Amino acid sequence: MTPHNEAERDDYAGTVLLAGDPQRARWIAETFLEAPRCVNRRREALGFTGTFRGSSISVQTTGIGASSFLIYTHELLDHFGPRTLIRIGTCGGLTGAAALRSLVISSEVRGEDAVSGQVFGLYDARDCRPDPDLLRRALEKAGELGIACRAGLTVCSDVFYHPRGSGISRFAAAQAAGAIAVDMETSALYRIAGHFGARALSICTVVDNIATGEETDYAERQALFTDMTRLALEVACAS
Ligand SMILES: O=P(O)(O)O[C@H]1O[C@H](CO)[C@@H](O)[C@H]1O
Numbered sequence: 001m002t003p004h005n006e007a008e009r010d011d012y013a014g015t016v017l018l019a020g021d022p023q024r025a026r027w028i029a030e031t032f033l034e035a036p037r038c039v040n041r042r043r044e045a046l047g048f049t050g051t052f053r054g055s056s057i058s059v060q061t062t063g064i065g066a067s068s069f070l071i072y073t074h075e076l077l078d079h080f081g082p083r084t085l086i087r088i089g090t091c092g093g094l095t096g097a098a099a100l101r102s103l104v105i106s107s108e109v110r111g112e113d114a115v116s117g118q119v120f121g122l123y124d125a126r127d128c129r130p131d132p133d134l135l136r137r138a139l140e141k142a143g144e145l146g147i148a149c150r151a152g153l154t155v156c157s158d159v160f161y162h163p164r165g166s167g168i169s170r171f172a173a174a175q176a177a178g179a180i181a182v183d184m185e186t187s188a189l190y191r192i193a194g195h196f197g198a199r200a201l202s203i204c205t206v207v208d209n210i211a212t213g214e215e216t217d218y219a220e221r222q223a224l225f226t227d228m229t230r231l232a233l234e235v236a237c238a239s
């Protein structure tokens, strides 16, 4: 048990999928895992453990933003002992090439700008990339399964609603650097994994494209996550 997680010490598997939204965590556990059991209900940050093809796998809710994400992942890595974390998140596309409903895998992450992404100051600046084996496996498996997916530089922001507005002009510097998508937790994931010597990968589904103005509807979200979840589970099983 930790301040934010009521699970017993051995309730989590060695690999944990991380979802921002508790509804996504529940849907994944109930749709993809055999014999899922809920191991954390505190604050509705639902955590589940079950099996996939005979391997024990967990799914944990992490909430929105680095502050929330770092509470759940710190407690997982420090207390419950998993060593592989795979984020299965949502992101905004910053280029038409990050097509709506396709997957983006972050092969490197930077802060959106100098003042965004406070976590960048707390952890070693070298730890801003995923585990190379997890990245390679994900790209191989996506190819085998015919899942539309693009790996590249992503940016991370603490801010969803920016005073400069929600248009693409806010991301001009990120676009100029070649970033293909934005989310709010991948920087925290890569840095805390580096800090604890764990392996990490961030896979996100493009739910809106800031460059083209296209959006998905929340109502289609769970079905939209089928490819991302299949891919994450394939990577988890091969680990
Ligand atoms: O869908 P999740 O995993 O929460 O990820 C994205 O969605 C939230 C913003 O709507 C942020 O947490 C962002 O990173």
Ligand SMILES: O=c1cc[nH]c(=O)[nH]1
Binding pocket: 090, 091, 092, 093, 160, 182, 183, 184, 207, 208, 210
């Ligand atoms: O952080 C995020 C996630 C999804 N879509 C966005 O525009 N930003």
